[in-house]
Amino acid sequence: MIQRSYTYRLYPSNAQSVVLTEMLGAFCDLYNAALPQRIEAYRRQHKTLGYFDQSSELKAVRAVDERLAGFSYSAAQQVLRRLDKAFAAFFRRLKTKAKAGFPRFQAKHRFDSAAFRVGDGLTIRKSKRLGITGVPGEIKVKWHRDLPASAKLGAAVLSRSAGKWFVCFQVTVPDGDVQQRDGASVGIDVGLSSLIATSDGETVATPPWTTHAAKKQRRLQRALARCKRGSKRRLKAKQRLARHSAHTANQRRDVLHKLSRSLVERYAVIALEDLDVDRLARSMLAKAVHNAAWGQLRRFLAYKAASAGTRVEAVDPRGTSQTCPACGAGVAKTLAERTHTCPCGCVMDRDVAAATVILQRAQAMGPGTGLRSSSQRVAA
Numbered sequence: 001m002i003q004r005s006y007t008y009r010l011y012p013s014n015a016q017s018v019v020l021t022e023m024l025g026a027f028c029d030l031y032n033a034a035l036p037q038r039i040e041a042y043r044r045q046h047k048t049l050g051y052f053d054q055s056s057e058l059k060a061v062r063a064v065d066e067r068l069a070g071f072s073y074s075a076a077q078q079v080l081r082r083l084d085k086a087f088a089a090f091f092r093r094l095k096t097k098a099k100a101g102f103p104r105f106q107a108k109h110r111f112d113s114a115a116f117r118v119g120d121g122l123t124i125r126k127s128k129r130l131g132i133t134g135v136p137g138e139i140k141v142k143w144h145r146d147l148p149a150s151a152k153l154g155a156a157v158l159s160r161s162a163g164k165w166f167v168c169f170q171v172t173v174p175d176g177d178v179q180q181r182d183g184a185s186v187g188i189d190v191g192l193s194s195l196i197a198t199s200d201g202e203t204v205a206t207p208p209w210t211t212h213a214a215k216k217q218r219r220l221q222r223a224l225a226r227c228k229r230g231s232k233r234r235l236k237a238k239q240r241l242a243r244h245s246a247h248t249a250n251q252r253r254d255v256l257h258k259l260s261r262s263l264v265e266r267y268a269v270i271a272l273e274d275l276d277v278d279r280l281a282r283s284m285l286a287k288a289v290h291n292a293a294w295g296q297l298r299r300f301l302a303y304k305a306a307s308a309g310t311r312v313e314a315v316d317p318r319g320t321s322q323t324c325p326a327c328g329a330g331v332a333k334t335l336a337e338r339t340h341t342c343p344c345g346c347v348m349d350r351d352v353a354a355a356t357v358i359l360q361r362a363q364a365m366g367p368g369t370g371l372r373s374s375s376q377r378v379a380a
């Protein structure tokens, strides 16, 4: 089974979007009421409240909270689950001694989503519009692509982003009929100056708008910082920044969808580094990781490959950029050096060399293939 998600833009009427906003507000209040309940229970009785303790009280809470009672019961349960997850993550971080941020109160303008079960609180009506418990009428959906016919609809997340509304369906698709296909293999590496480089010598340039978008982002952030807290001007500046961020994220997603689609169509095996993107993003390589674009590309590749019969191999990332793909010798380079130059005579683009090493590692551990075939290809 493959888990996939399908996101669609919603076009609620003005009246509907007012109610949707009220609904998120009610869920936010519930979250903020359930949080201190846990803290108090622990402080007074050293009792750790769990999800079931809190959800068993939900009925009583809804009996006195008219506003909350008007919205989906199961969606309200999901709010308590969300808090439960926040605590679970906090305790997990405590154990691993990572920086353990305690679950926080949520601000209404940041509480941007609610989770539903499809068919319970959120339904797709015959009219192909969306029905949401507590929201009048049916909400218009832009079905820009069909949900897979064989799909089993599980959860759906309603969300608000920069003033727009979306619904995201979590879909389980059977993968029984996908077979591993034959074809070429490729290694890909995050480029330093390019988005990615492949072992076939292809480099995909970072789209030119990224620099411009980053500059604009900084400008909008500075503008926001200059505004007085709580002022109308600040709210406007905040909205401008949010709209810009959402727009950039869309552009990036579009580029990465196309790139991953093209790679999956052309290759039967795709080798990449098994990288800890979080760690990478915090290091000095942050710029080169293109604001998490790499992690997103990997996710896109993984799910597209799964349904196309392409194999994605993750290899040991150690020293890939410091190894010669032709002779295997270590060739130290600083981040500034753009070219791989080895005493053995191998000269190539730094990122392409690394991509080739990645492919070789995948082939060394893959079925029936050795290093030789690819080093011959490199020498040719």
Ligand SMILES: [Zn+2]
Pocket (backbone or CB within 6 Å): 324, 325, 326, 327, 328, 329, 342, 343, 344, 345, 346
């Ligand atoms: Zn060499």
